[in-house]
Amino acid sequence: MNFSEVSLNHYLILSALLFCLGIVGIVVRKNLLIVFMCIEVLMNSVNLAFVTLARYYAEKRGAEIVLDGHVVAILVMAIAAVEAAIGLGIVISLFRNRQTVNTSELKTMWG
């Protein structure tokens, strides 16, 4: 691996590193809010892989430029926004009913 110039592998390994850090965070932490933040990190790492591959397979096909990776990254961002809104809504109603955000204390589905 060549360290003086950046190639495809560098970006993909960075993406993998962020993904694994997100997984470690989800497994290690018990605070539900930080678990949500780690899910955002997971989505970001996948976005990075999409954008990287879009750059490394950039070409002009007919009149338009191949930009599918960027479009998918934008759609993932929108989905992440929806997921954060719904997830935080769930956290708020959960906290209202149980007065805790500790995942190890949330054991039952009812009451």
Place this chain on the structure above:
Amino acid sequence: MMDANVFYIASTVTVLAVIFMIFQKNPVSSAIFLVLSFFGLAVIYLTLDAHFVAALQILVYAGAIMVLFMFVIMLLNLKDEELVYDKIDLKTVIGILLGGCIFAIFTLYYLDLPVLEAPELVKGFGTAKEVGKVLMTKYVLPFELIGILLLVGLVGAILLGRREED
């Protein structure tokens, strides 16, 4: 085309910010470190000539999603005893080992890939104009569906956040 130093600095900042985010006790400081990692990623997108995605990264993530997180953290107003103080126990060690194993698998696979040089930059690559063209022609159906999904998410969030007695 891209400066290796910019990539290394930005990726170091991003990774360190994520690590600090995971091991903070207070969710507010975690959120601050998360913003830092989003900015680092935006810089990395810029080295990949994805100008529009970088701008959206800052607008959507650092702007919208982080404000949402901050509001919820302030709204919950966690007291000291409710902040979860995770001790380093067996679960932490197993989690870190698991993450390391997955990272090793990814890395071994990626190192086998041929070293690909980035092709010549097409004029207009990654600008809002070209991305918008693709978004509005080839991907117009997913784009509209995302709009409906956002509406459903909005209604769902209102429904979840409502108090019982209403």
